[in-house]
Amino acid sequence: MSDVLELVDVSVVREGRALVEDVSWSVKEGERWVILGPNGAGKTTLLNIASSYLYPTTGHATILGERMGAVDVFELRPRIGMAGLALAEKLPRNQTVLETVLTAAYGMTAHWRESYEAVDEERALAFLDRLGMNDYLNRKFGTLSEGERKRTLIARAMMADPELLLLDEPAAGLDLGGREDLVRRLGRLARDPYAPSMVMVTHHVEEIPPGFTHVLMIRQGRVLAAGPMETELTARNLSLCFGLPLVVEQTGSRWSAQGLPLS
Numbered sequence: 001m002s003d004v005l006e007l008v009d010v011s012v013v014r015e016g017r018a019l020v021e022d023v024s025w026s027v028k029e030g031e032r033w034v035i036l037g038p039n040g041a042g043k044t045t046l047l048n049i050a051s052s053y054l055y056p057t058t059g060h061a062t063i064l065g066e067r068m069g070a071v072d073v074f075e076l077r078p079r080i081g082m083a084g085l086a087l088a089e090k091l092p093r094n095q096t097v098l099e100t101v102l103t104a105a106y107g108m109t110a111h112w113r114e115s116y117e118a119v120d121e122e123r124a125l126a127f128l129d130r131l132g133m134n135d136y137l138n139r140k141f142g143t144l145s146e147g148e149r150k151r152t153l154i155a156r157a158m159m160a161d162p163e164l165l166l167l168d169e170p171a172a173g174l175d176l177g178g179r180e181d182l183v184r185r186l187g188r189l190a191r192d193p194y195a196p197s198m199v200m201v202t203h204h205v206e207e208i209p210p211g212f213t214h215v216l217m218i219r220q221g222r223v224l225a226a227g228p229m230e231t232e233l234t235a236r237n238l239s240l241c242f243g244l245p246l247v248v249e250q251t252g253s254r255w256s257a258q259g260l261p262l263s
């Protein structure tokens with residue numbers, strides 16, 4: 001299995017402060033990683049490096065076999081699918097859901113007189129169907145609820161046929177039904193052997209979809225644990241990561257955690 005992502009001693013320094021520090025981490029082809037950590041830990045910073053939008057201040061990052069600094073990022077970026085809030089803000093609010101997904105096939109955010117191929121439209125419809133967005137094809141992106149917007153963004157990220165799929169807090173802000181619906185859909189994607197390698201940032205172990213294989217825990221910019229879910233997603237690691245005593249349970253292919261009561 002080859003490396004999809006490899007960070008070696010990566011630090012990012014801003015205003016004299018390390019946002020992430022000495023991070024060494026590798027993601028192999030086919031793996032599905034979750035990045036867990038408290039607010040401000042550096043999760044989005046890692047995702048921004050993985051998406052080639054942020055250069056390490058020190059250390060090396062290799063993405064899809066291409067060393068950052070020695071590759072044209074404009075050739076690399078179409079190979080990476082990213083679904084996150086930052087992108088949602090760049091997408092035109094008055095574009096339809098179908099157009100929002102279709103424009104990704106052309107590496108664009110907005111519809112601009114390009115004529116779409118029938119095959120692209122079929123693919124966009126198939127991704128939207130898989131994410132339960134069939135009834136929203138002609139709705140304006142800006143009128144969608146948070147859950148609908150997130151599902152549209154994932155369909156959009158898949159449209160470019162990425163080799164690496166990055167998901168930044170896909171379940172944040174969703175109600176229980178919305179979260180469970182998304183987790184099931186991501187679980188189905190994670191188990192698809194043809195789906196790309198995946199990295200998903202979350203704050204909650206309850207949001208880890210079945211089929212995700214590895215976890216990286218980060219606290220104050222430093223990696224606290226990284227490896228297979230079964231060995232690393234422990235009460236000890238989770239307690240250290242979030243800074244209070246926690247117990248963690250696995251029920252079937254899902255996880256849950258709770259704090260121990262105050263004495």
Ligand SMILES: Nc1ncnc2c1ncn2[C@@H]1O[C@H](COP(=O)(O)OP(=O)(O)OP(=O)(O)O)[C@@H](O)[C@H]1O
Binds near residue numbers: 015037040045046
């Ligand atoms: N350009 C910047 N300049 C200075 N500090 C920054 C910059 N970007 C991010 N930070 C800080 O770096 C730290 C890590 O930010 P990051 O967004 O990676 O955390 P996170 O783990 O994703 O947090 P959250 O869970 O709250 O989204 C935070 O303390 C943030 O305020």
